[in-house]
Amino acid sequence: MSLTRAHRALRLRSRLETRLLTLSIVLTALVAASGIVIGLLSGSMSILFDGMFSIIDAVMGMVTLTVAKLLVSEGNRRYQFGYWHFEPLVLGLQSCVLVLLYGYAFFNAVMAVLAGGTEIEFGLAVIYAAVVAVVCFAMYLVERRANARIESALLGLEAHSWLMSGLITSALLVAFVAASAMKGTAYERYVPYVDPAILAVLALLLLPIPLLAARRAFAEIFGITPPAYDADVREIVAEAVGRYGFASFTSYVAKVGRARFIEIYIVVPPGHPIRDIAEFDRIRHELGDAIGDPGPERWLTIVFTGDPSQT
Template sequence: MELESKTLVYSAIIALVLSMWGISMGVYTESGAIMLDGVFNLLSAVMAFIGIRIAYLTSQNYNDRFPLGYFAFEPLMVMVKGISILVLVAFALSANLQTLLAGGREPQIGMMLIYVVPAVAGCLLAWYLCFLSNQRQPSNLLLAEQQGWLINSVISGAIGVALLIVMLIQDSSFGWVARYVDQILVIVFSIIFLKDPYLLVRNGFKELLLSAPDAEHTVPFKKALSQQPLLAGFSLGEVLVMKTGRRFWVTIELVCQQPQLAVADMVAQRKQLRAIANQYYDNNYSEIVFIEACRTGHTS
């Protein structure tokens, strides 16, 4: 948990610095693309600071108010971040379409190029930190941060490439294109990256509704269970897997084939199945339910 929190702090600080740089340069150059980049960084900073608090909450014990813990806060924040990005993109599209239809705006190419280099460097640094941390400690929060920084790096880099192209053609017969470059960049970026915030919203919403996780999280585990020899008197029933943030909730039904079974066998079988769940899910709560012929009800 310490690694995740530290990474989110670093990410938030970098995002805050880049947002101040981007918004100030966006106002000075009147560039919609730079302003979009700056506001996106400000949003990333706010969400990263919130993520630090959520990372702390998910490490706490259960209580009477939250008997299943705080794990649902994680997909909730991921979903809110995705919605916020979609709203930001919608406003950016609207404003820049109006400017484009009104005849564009002459860009301050020199100042915009000055903005690009530190912006790209900062985004790549933050992305790399999130990538390394997510490799060592997988987390939805870190993955969302990593995806956000990747988007931001591409946007900032593309701004620089487009400006270099404009510098090459501005004295040619295509020089008139320069007035529209800024608006075209924002519109193209907005359309290209609609998929990522949409996936954040969709995945967060699925987890809040306790929908089954993707096959990559369930198929290997269920396959291992089906191949695991069980103790005499037991057979595998239904297997349910749910995911809420970093916590997996596993329910395994064991069918008792005999009317009477030793408690020691039931305990041993439960330990065996929980050990398999622990191999596939670092953070999980597993419940083993004994059904049918066994009259002891269920245990967990």
């Protein structure tokens, strides 16, 4: 693929990514507003938490959309390597906010259980949970299908967020229906504990997800080399070095968001038969093709030198 075609494909991907993120923000804002209103009217801590979760998701969605637009813009003298580093920063920030939100929700739920539970209006709660669950799963399927083509970490996180929201709301729906069925039975005294209990359980179950996402994001922020990618690059270069009779090589690999930075230094021994610049360029292109994924997201530098100290 030529660089021009790669840029064109990147712009097309960005437009699809932008449209889906914009739709996601609008729907998230509507879900947030309805969640807060229904949560206050019904007295449900779980629905109120769902609304607050959606507000944070909408705000982070706007940040995500801004970053998505930056990623396809050209760098400048200040950001000469582009804006790729903003992607893991956004993912890390969103993950940290979700960790705090889940922790706060768990603490409030436990306090409510210890205080004797909460009385809620289950009719409103069931309608809200049913409608929102359908919206969440529909958005998850749409974004997941689109992301299978464009492979955007930002859109992937957004799709994952819709899945989590759908699972949360579905669990609330099951709990609300079960609590409604418990009224008028021997288990009615447990009904006030259903809402805070399900919130506490959901918060604990969901907490590992943003923790893992934060770990991946901070690994990129701190420049930790992906072991598998590093091994692939070293294997490709080692084969070429052996085949062409070069002395040694050193490679450096980093992944920042969707960008990949690769630097390769190959030591050419004294008296090596290859002296023509065109031949070195051919080998350079050969290595680039073997590494794969050409385009603006890959920064590949291959240096041939006769001085081992330069590696």
